[in-house]
Amino acid sequence: MILVTGATGTVGRALVGRLPAGVPVRVLAREPARVTGAPAAAEIVRADYGDPRSLARALDGVGSAFLVTSRVGDDDERFVRAALAAGVRHVVKLSAAAVTDRRADDAITRWQRTTEDLLRGSGMDWTLLRPRAFMSNALSWARSVRSDGVVRALYGGSINACVDPRDVAEVAARVLTEEGHTGRAYTLTGPRAISAVEQTAQLAELLGRPLRFEELGPQQARTALAARYPQELAEAILAGAERQCAGAKAGVDVTVPALLGRPAGTFRGWAEAHLSAFSSP
Incomplete structure (x- = not known):
């Protein structure tokens, strides 16, 4: 039995539809009604990292688990403790590429490093997936593209070897x-x-209409992020942008094509598949 967490998120949603037919799958979700794309035979269970009993039920009989957490804190520790007690053999953790950058010392990166260390010392088998930024982050521009034909971002000329989340899945x-x-x-x-x-x-080329890029200043970006995230997370995102500007996120890794036997997906390919999000109704 494979347990998939984060099935309403970017990677987990794509993963549940990519597991081989015939493999028993259980999906953990706080809101099961939001799970889409799961195989008809998949078992969908309501559970929360903060509820030990629900975690124990979700992990009963599971051999391998895909672990995604989105809240900086103790969720990973709770899951690992419950998985160990349930006899789970293998945990695949969605981490972040920044953990290998010694210059990265923000709250998000420290949290991911702590979780990686926790898994390595757990006694279970583990695999760590460390993606660079998701191409789907561009969806945050969709509203302004539709309404104003504008993309607004910090350090627009800096480069990032972003990955198609479908490849991660x-x-x-x-x-x-x-x-x-x-x-x-x-x-x-x-x-x-x-x-x-x-x-x-x-x-712009794919949409067949002009788009304008507007550079955000650091304080503008901080204000925009503060409206969406707690201060600690907003500052972590800004720190990541600074490191990107310094070239820390430009490196290309060959793991995706090596594992999948094909080239990694391009931003253009991702954008073509999601173009409706940027198109005016």
Whole structure:
């Protein structure tokens, strides 16, 4: 039995539809009604990391688990403790590429490093997936693209080897169902680094209409982020943008094509598949 957490999120939603037919799948969700795309035979259970009894029920009989957490705090520790008690053999953790950057010392990166250390010392088999930024982060521009034909971002000329989350999901499906991945940490990137300015140009070409890029200043970006996130997370995102501006996120890794046997997906390919989000109704 494979347990998938985060099935209403970017990677987990894509993962549940990519697991091989015939593999028993259980999906953990705080709001089961929001789970879409799961196989008809999948078992969908209501559980929360903060509820030990619900976690124990969700993990009963599970051999491998895909672990996604979105709240900085104790959720990972609670899950690992419950998985160990339930006899789970293998945990695949969605982490972040920044953990390998010694210059990264923000709240999000420290949290991911702590979780990685926790898993390595748990006694269970583990695999770490460390993606660069998701191409789907561009969806945050969709409203302004539709209404004003504008993309607004910080450090628009800096480049990031962002990855198609569908590739991350496909890697996760392989790691969960194939031998030979335990004790491995995989950095997952796209085929080349790209800037927000170039992403804007590609979106404009695909949409067939002009788009304008507007550079945000650091304080403008801080104000915008503070409206959406707690201060600690907003500051972590800003710190990541500073490191990107310094070139820390430009490196391209070959793991995605090596594991999947095909080139990593491009931003243009991702944008073509999600173009309706940027199109005016």
